[in-house]
Amino acid sequence: ARWVGRELAESPTSKVRFKEFFKAFKATEKEGLQGARELAMRWLDLLPDKIHWKVYLELADLHKRENRIPEARALYAAVNTLQPLAHQGWLERAKMEEECGEAGLCEEALERGLAACGDHESLLLRSIKLQEKS
Incomplete structure (x- = not known):
């Protein structure tokens, strides 16, 4: 991935491969969390x-969405x-913490994100x- 303006850009091949994953993932997640997780790991x-973070x-x-918050936190940490x-x-990550009533964890995620992303507009507004x- 490289930067174009303030956004990460991917190669055309990476985009196609991720779209293939995303389509399979969305079809599988309807069948349940376990199957979707196994598919993602494969x-x-x-x-x-360079695109594992998107998975x-x-x-x-x-x-x-399945209310498996501890696992979601660990996965967001992996993304970050x-x-x-x-x-x-x-x-x-910040949205999830806010939805869970964890204002302190939400604020921490936003602060760390702003530090890492150079005051990105979406993070700043949130x-x-x-x-x-x-």
């Missing part, structure tokens, strides 16, 4: 390392470790909204 062997982001979102410059990982609530 795809990690097939996809370039973990999808898994984290699924775990969040693998690609700290991807604002999406920090933003989704941070301002959080401060307005408190």
Whole structure:
């Protein structure tokens, strides 16, 4: 992945491979968490390392929707470790913490994301909204 403006850009091959994964993942997640997780783990062997964070982001979102918050936290942490410059990982992590009533963890995720992503607009707006609530 490389930067184009303030966004991560992927090679055309990586985009196609991720779309293939995403289509299979969405079809499988309807059958349940376990099957979707197993599918994602198999795809990690097939996809370039540079886009593994996107697989973990999808898994984290699924775990969040299934109310498996500890697992979602661990997956968001993996996203943030693998690609700290991807604002999406920090933003989704912060949203989850806010939805769970964890304002402190939400604020921490936003602060770390802002530090890593150079004051990305989406993170900045979310941070301002959080401060307005408190």
